[in-house]
Amino acid sequence: MKAVIFDLDGVITDTAEYHFQAWGSLAAALGIPFDREFNEQLKGISRTESLDKILARGNLSEAYTDEDKQELATRKNAEYQRLISAVTPSDVLPGIKSLLTELHDAGIGIALASASKNAAFILDRLELTRYFDSVVDVTAIRHGKPDPEIFLTGAANLGVQPADCVGIEDAQAGIQAIKGAGMFAVGVGTPSQMQGADIVVASTAELSLSMLEEHFCEFTK
Ligand code: G6P
Ligand code: MG
DSSP states (O other), X not given: OOEEEEOOBTTTBTHHHHHHHHHHHHHHHHTOOOOHHHHGGGXXXXXXXXXXXXXXXXXXTTTSOHHHHHHHHHHHHHHHHHHHTTOOGGGBOTXXXXXXXXXXXXXXXXXXXXXXXXXXXXXXHHXXXXXXXXXXXXXXXXXXXXXXXXXXXXXXXXXXOGGXXXXXXXXXXXXXXXXXXXXXXXXXXXXXXXXXXXXXXXXXXXXXXXXXXXXXHHHXX
């Protein structure tokens, strides 16, 4: 195991909840049904793709011009940014800070593979930026998750082979992206949400360097 590539929202901090709330407010304003089960499909995918899925659910795909859609996505992002402006280092999920410290001390590469254009801001708010050897520039990624491009770019930025990497995700699209990249996939959530993951943890509190190395070695044996 030479590198660990992290998703952000729902893995490092619980901003997945804020995406859910911000999309929920917009959906309610548009009269579109919205719930946690449907929200699972939005995890890991871009802002515009998320909006398209929500509008399709309300049979409103044709009801808005591209300009209107742009405005709706901006409205969601404004609400999301209002919510994340209050993020502090105490919002780092359990086990993550100690895992980052262990990885750093062991000389294992650390990269961020988030689809969010707000990722750098959130890492700064959490005071975790210094742990990351690479934060993949999502604006340079052509194919979003479930395509493996973002994880492959993270590995390339670190100068390691994908087969030597572990990816950690809370989204179905993210697990597919990790496996498509040929990496070991750790899912955070329930086994039914994390289909295809090599191991699933219910909480980030279960993650540690020794735990990851043990499972990774078992997998590559
Ligand atoms: C992550 C989240 C998604 C979000 C996407 C884009 O992948 O899991 O829920 O839609 O980032 O985030 P942004 O902050 O750019 O709207
Ligand atoms: Mg996520």
